[in-house]
Amino acid sequence: MSLVPLILCGGSGSRLWPLSRAAYPKQFLALTGEASLLQQTIARIPAGAAAPIVVTNAEHRFMVAEQCRAIACQPAHVVLEPVARNTAPAIAAGALLALQADPDAVLLVLASDHVIQNPDAFHHCIEQALPAAHSGKLVTFGIVPDAPHTGYGYIQRGAASPDGLHAIQRFIEKPDAARAQAMLDAGGHFWNSGMFLFRADAFLAELGRLQPQMLAQIQAAVAGAERDLDFTRLAPAAFAACPSDSIDYAVMEHTQLGEVVAADIGWSDIGSWSALADILERDANGNALLGDVLQQDSHDCLVHANHRLVAAVGVQDLVIVETADAVLVAHKDQAQSVKKIVEHLQAAGRSECSTHRKVYRPWGSYEGIDAGGRFQVKRIEVKPGASLSLQMHYHRAEHWIVVRGTARVTCGEQVSLLSENQSTYIPLGTTHRLENPGKLMLELIEVQSGAYLGEDDIVRFEDSYGRH
Incomplete structure (x- = not known):
């Protein structure tokens, strides 16, 4: 049994x-x-x-x-x-x-x-x-x-x-x-x-x-x-x-x-930020501080910094949570109401309710760095031995610059290896694939340009992870 x-x-x-x-x-x-x-x-x-x-x-x-x-x-x-x-x-x-x-x-x-x-x-x-x-x-x-x-x-x-x-x-x-x-x-x-x-x-x-x-x-x-x-x-x-x-x-x-x-x-069940604060280690003023945080004359606060310095001065019983694209400031007594903010974001169709700037995929991750009317810039990490799908885009071209590691790039009929500080160009409508043949994480910067830059502009021909 x-x-x-x-x-x-x-x-x-x-x-x-x-x-x-x-x-x-x-x-x-x-x-x-x-x-x-x-x-x-x-x-x-x-x-x-x-x-x-x-x-x-x-x-x-x-x-x-x-x-x-x-x-x-x-x-x-x-x-x-x-x-x-x-x-x-x-x-x-x-x-x-x-x-x-x-x-x-x-x-x-x-x-x-x-x-x-x-x-x-x-x-x-x-x-x-x-x-x-x-x-x-x-x-x-x-x-x-x-x-x-x-x-x-x-x-x-x-x-x-x-x-x-x-x-x-x-x-x-x-x-x-x-x-x-x-x-x-x-x-x-x-x-x-x-x-x-x-x-x-x-x-x-x-x-x-x-x-x-x-x-x-x-x-x-x-x-x-x-x-x-x-x-x-x-x-x-x-x-x-x-x-x-x-x-x-x-x-x-x-x-x-x-x-x-x-x-x-x-x-x-950590059903709220105040519930998390109750089980975290706290300083002499009762503050739970995570990440790059400075506090001065603050008491019984939870401050969670993920991407930058957060300073809390003279505040009490607050929850302050910072991410790359959003900051939450709430009184601990209202921590259960954070869900209502998510509902407002959903109703407005805003992506902050569902995704971070860094998005995880089975092959690694990508993170939005900058975006404009006809361009966006991403930081891409590909795990050792992993590969993206063989794919094509109808509406955008891509430039890849290798920052760390080695990339195997398929572009049309051509397959090439790129090392650090080398780059390549993927024209609009061209079948392509990115792979990491090495034993270290592959990191690169991708610059997309075109009339439409949505993630749904992907036609997959082959995929190791069963995606379509």
Whole structure:
């Protein structure tokens, strides 16, 4: 009977804008150390567990693969959802895949963007909950609250179970401050962590009883799944026809098999900048300072500088976050409202809601440096051994200048090698490819010129990553 970690790697993390964005959300960010939140999640998987199953979307697939590779983790599956359908369908797909390898598989369902400061205590909770999971119970991890937090849902425990856990009396939506304080004072209430432990077959049986249409669609999506490089693509039509619902609404609020284990593990879902500030190291004035930051007579602030010096003078209880193309200044009490700024950006059609200036691709990255009416300048990095697609542009020409490393350039019928300080010109309408044949990172400056410079002006003829 194997323990199979199932890591849910979706979501946009919009409350941590401008650092977290739709194309590079918070689970891929190193917010509390050198490792990203996804990598930290993988690192705290208990020893002896099976290779994890990671559920994500097609846009993030190469970031998942790269971050797993960087910590020498080879997932059993990286499952690609064609559309977002919330947590219940994602968990069901992972459960079906886990059963293909082990009919007695026990799933440990984890979010990819949480922080657990005491992993040993977390492992103890897993051990405590395993007997109940083996017996067919659906166990959730209830976080022992230390404050009347209004940003979390709550779980009220019921009677003690023979296995040492507690039945679930009810789930409670995010409360107002007075109700949160009352629950904290009364005891017997936990924050809803969104982490679970159960047999894969037990969960699917309850899902089939409570949500038969959802289970049928997920079964069809998994049966029709296709392998694409190292990824498992769920059948698009079947998955898109699946109802969208969370595991709480679809199963946990209705099942009689639910139990809760009390987890005092230093947990946070980092749902806002103020939540991040609470777990970061602070100076004598209570400031959490990251990057090139100077403060003078400032107190209880979070200042995060990414690209330049940020100075904070005589301010208090502020969140200040600087990126290459945006700066956020917010009072800590309003940190949950940052999502509204993202909604305004989306409504205005602005790219700052979804992408950074630096955009990651499976072959490396590119970063916008400057742009005008008929030109734009980018800094491009290509990983050793990687190559861009064989492609052509209808509306722009390109100039490439090698800054570091060696480039193999295909331009029409000609293939050439360029070293540092050499350059080449790619005429409009010419088939071309850029490759890094070396063992060091290739860095170059690209100057594009033409009537239209959008990223959708790409016709791909060959691509190592299955893109079209």
